[in-house]
Amino acid sequence: xxxxxxxxxxxxxxxxxxxxxxxxxxxxxxxxxxxxxxxxxxxxxxxxxxxxxxxxxxxxxxxxxxxxxxxxxxxxxxxxxxxxxxxxxxxxxxxxxxxxxxxxxxxxxxxxxxxxxxxxxxxxxxxxxxxxxxxxxxxxxxxxxxxxxxxxxxxxxxxxxxxxxxxxxxxxxxxxxxxxxxxxxxxxxxxxxxxxxxxxxxxxxxxxxxxxxxxxxxxxxxxxxxxxxxxxxxxxxxxxxxxxxxxxxxxxxxxxxxxxxxxxxxxxxxxxxxxxxxxxxxxxxxxxxxxxxxxxxxxxxxxxxxxxxxxxxxxxxxxxxxxxxxxxxxxxxxxxxxxxxxxxxxxxxxxxxxxxxxxxxxxxxxxxxxxxxxxxxxxxxxxxxxx
Numbered sequence: 001x002x003x004x005x006x007x008x009x010x011x012x013x014x015x016x017x018x019x020x021x022x023x024x025x026x027x028x029x030x031x032x033x034x035x036x037x038x039x040x041x042x043x044x045x046x047x048x049x050x051x052x053x054x055x056x057x058x059x060x061x062x063x064x065x066x067x068x069x070x071x072x073x074x075x076x077x078x079x080x081x082x083x084x085x086x087x088x089x090x091x092x093x094x095x096x097x098x099x100x101x102x103x104x105x106x107x108x109x110x111x112x113x114x115x116x117x118x119x120x121x122x123x124x125x126x127x128x129x130x131x132x133x134x135x136x137x138x139x140x141x142x143x144x145x146x147x148x149x150x151x152x153x154x155x156x157x158x159x160x161x162x163x164x165x166x167x168x169x170x171x172x173x174x175x176x177x178x179x180x181x182x183x184x185x186x187x188x189x190x191x192x193x194x195x196x197x198x199x200x201x202x203x204x205x206x207x208x209x210x211x212x213x214x215x216x217x218x219x220x221x222x223x224x225x226x227x228x229x230x231x232x233x234x235x236x237x238x239x240x241x242x243x244x245x246x247x248x249x250x251x252x253x254x255x256x257x258x259x260x261x262x263x264x265x266x267x268x269x270x271x272x273x274x275x276x277x278x279x280x281x282x283x284x285x286x287x288x289x290x291x292x293x294x295x296x297x298x299x300x301x302x303x304x305x306x307x308x309x310x311x312x313x314x315x316x317x318x319x320x321x322x323x324x325x326x327x328x329x330x331x332x333x334x335x336x337x338x339x340x341x342x343x344x345x346x347x348x349x350x351x352x353x354x355x356x357x358x359x360x361x362x363x364x365x366x367x368x369x370x371x372x373x374x375x376x377x378x379x380x381x382x383x384x385x386x387x
Contacts, residue, residue: 043078043112045078046076046078046079046082050076050079051079051082051083054074054076054079054082054083055082055083055086057070058070058083058086058087062087062090062092062093063093064093064094064095064096064098064099065098067084067087067093067096067098067099068096068098068099068102070083071083071084071099071102071103071106072102072106077106077107077109077110077112077115078112078115080103080106080107080115080119081103081107081115081118081119084099084100084103084119084122085122087099088122088126095126095129095130096130096131097123097130097131097132097133097135097136100119100122100123100130100136101135101136101139103119104116104119104120104123104136104139104140104143105139105143107119108143108146108147113147113149116143116147117149117152120140120144120152120156123136123140124159127159127163132165132167132168133163133165133168134163134165134167134168137156137159137160137163137168138160138171138173138174140156141153141156141157141160141174141177141178142177144156145177145178145180145181148181148185150181150182150185153177153178153181154178157170157174157178160174161210169210170207170210170212171212172207172212172213172214172215172217172218175203175204175207175212175214175218176215176217176218176221178203179200179203179204179218179221179222179225180221182196182199182200182203183196183197183200183221183224183225183228196225197225197226197229197231200221200222200225201222204218204222213246213247214246214248215248216242216248216249216250216251216254219238219242219246219248219254220251220253220254220257222235222238223235223238223239223254223257223258224253224257226238226261227257227258227260227261227262228257228261230261230264230265232258232261232262232265232267232270235257235258235261236258236270239254239258242254251283252278252283252284252285252286253286255274255275255277255278255283255285255289256278256285256286256288256289257289258271258274259271259274259275259278259285259289259292259293260286260288260289260292260293262274263289263292263293263295263296264292264296266296266299266300268293268296268297268300268302271293271296272297272305275293275309279312284313284316284317284318285313285318286318287318287319287320287321290309290313290318290320290324291320291321291323291324293309294306294309294310294313294320294324294327294328295323295324295327297309298324298327298328298330298331299327299331301331301335303328303331303332303335303337303340306327306328306331307328307332307340307344310324310325310328314351314353319353322354322358322362325348325353325354325362326362326365326366328344329341329344329345329362329366330366332344333366345359345362345363
């Protein structure tokens, strides 16, 4: 790179540029979605007097149930870790998961991640001496996922797998929490979901190898991940395996993820098959699935079918958004069905789906797009070209 710059700019100018920061870089800047979000600054630690006062309130003959009650009664969550640490130094105190469980729940609720992490590390160091650590490990994994510390959550997952207590082993809820945490990264970014789906698939295979029977929630996360990363064939494969292989019944979310993904790919025929099967079972899709399906039908030139689905969903309380409504009306107008477009807009207004202001905006946007001089919207929102 240096030689190329010297040839293009000349030795003197290149030396001057290379001694400063270049106006461009060969390294790609990390996108914003991959950078760790800024957390609020840690609060100031409690004063020594406050810590001493909290320790002084502890009973003389301290037992795990009494310590659990004391930790749940402490008013300031910042005092939990000092009190817990002091109690563990007492020679007669026997470690128990109860105080740790109360402490991490309160610290997580107070958003004190630093103290939460130290408390978990302290509990993990005493894990061999703790009886029945299952609830503690499950809570730690859940809150690490809530804090978006996926690496820490997977550390807890490895501790659960290595635990000698069968009740502490990973369950279907554990895998569902990890699946959800992985696929929640990046929001609705398709590329991020694509990157994490390999990890989710490997984790699902490990789930099956451990003998954990997946439930509908865990399978729904798989279907959602495949659909959002546009691997619709894999999503359909999981969907068709739910009953015969895993003994799970698809629910409204399962169908909604498939309808949404298939519609996003323009596969309206497959989306219609899934949608009709769902409606035959009396299930109602989510609003994003309704919007995607109706929009896909309209953009595919099936304005009549899009209108039918739109009214069918309105009867069950699923009203499509303004973008979808405009897509349906615009397709009717584009196909030369002005009377039908006019009727749909009037019916929307009569049913209270759109107001007068939105109706005028819709008609004016169609006038601007298609440039029809016969379409005139007056101040009362009536279209003389359509009436």
